Amino acid sequence: MNTTGKRPKSFYILSAFFALFILFLYGPTLTIGILSFQGPSGGLTFPMNGVSLHWYFKLFETQAVGDFGGSLTRSLLLALAVMVTTVVISLSAGMAFRKKFKGSGVLFYLTVVSLIIPSILISLGIGLLFNQAGVEPTWYGSAFGAHLTWTLPFGLLIMFAVFNRFDKSFEAAATDMCATPFQTLRFVVIPLILPSLVGVGLFGFTLSYDEFARTIMTSGSQNTLPLEIFGMTTNVTTPVLYALGTLTTLISFVAIVGTLLVLHLLKRRRSRIQAG
């Protein structure tokens, strides 16, 4: 609480607590990361029986674990599509909500409901709807929509937080200098909120890439990666499961670190522009 001087004793206790919390969050994932390098005769638990990439190679032999390559491709494409759509629609809706319009309350609560409604309900409802309409559910159709009901609320809430702190005088200045609304958006608003838009994109990507519950009834005959993993948990009892887990976690991790790097560069560029 004090900003200078000696740390109180509680600081050290809480630091230890926080360190344990972080260990609790990462520990299990690191464990399967290590175990995924088991030798060919290794099992699901310690001790390590040699060290090898055996289970990673196994992963790409299609007959052993199903269609890993296909489901990974589908999940990545779906996540990219969800990411782009989430950014565009959240931005557009976020702008709309800055003005009062009739029905804005209803739309806001609808979006909040979408966030807190049990996922299995969305999944079941969309599955039934497509069934009854005689349309085949697909990962790029019905599952895409199902994912958006999960990513858009996050996107919109972030946009709310952004626009609540947004200084409107920048826009006013642009308008005074005869910028069209499109020019104001393109050259003033978007550059100012770009870091948040990248954040919305990151959320959209990873939420979709990992989404299981809203995919289960909506992806049709072709699996996405989380469905593939879920299938494996019930019938695969080798470290190949850990290899898959480690690989997909790494992909998420690269996406996150890459995005944070972009954010950092944006911030540096901005402070350079402001400085000079």
Next chain:
Amino acid sequence: MTQSRFSYLQAFPLFAIMLVFLVIPTVMIVAVSFWDYNAFSIIPDFIWDNYDFLLTSSVTWRAYGTTFFYALTSWALTLVIGFTAAYYMAFHLRTTKSQTICFLLATIPFLTSNIIRMISWIPLLGRNGLVNQALLSLGLIDNPLEFLLYSDFSVILAFVHLYTLFMVVPIFNSMMRIDRKLIEAAIDAGASPVQVLTQVIIPLSKSGITIGTIFVFTLVMGDFITVRLMSGGLSASVGVLIYNEITLLQYPAAAAGAVTLLLTVLMMLAILFRFANIREDL
């Protein structure tokens, strides 16, 4: 174009997606929950049998009991852990940089697959897992502990692991907006650290606590994967019952279960929303 028509145009895509993928599917579920079904297909009808069967079955009531038990226990644990972590970051870390780093450290696991994070407990908690091996070699136990995996313990542990962040983020957010002068004033007025915590910080973090509570409650209430995987199929929550009916293609029964779950969740939210105004708290 007038301003409000422009707003409608901007809001339309969001509205369209919510209509097609949220409202209509929900209406569909309500409709199907009154339909009839046999082993091969579902038949449009208007019967109360699905609800009648659901609400008179002891299995349902037991599942609701289990689900509330999971939800309450997970809520209490995530609240205590999440509050403490948020408090540490907001009040004990002095620089924005260290706050950002700690915050990111806590957030990153949330962005990777839930299912992977669940499976990763298996090598730790299993019969031959690390925890048992360590306890055995230390001579603290003679036989491996069986309750560690595929039990209520492992289900709740997984919930806490998955969802504590949903407490940390909103509580941290509301703590960061507490005017530090209030705390100094309380100290100047002779408040002890405990009094500062209970009479200044906790009341002012109330909206963050409520938002976190809403998240954890709804996520646990609607869950079926965590319970299925971590209990090894030994426990049945409401979500698991619905999921089982889906896999048996008993869609009307699943729909009735889903409608009942939705009403339960909505009632709980109606109570919780009295404590927070989400739109103003962002």
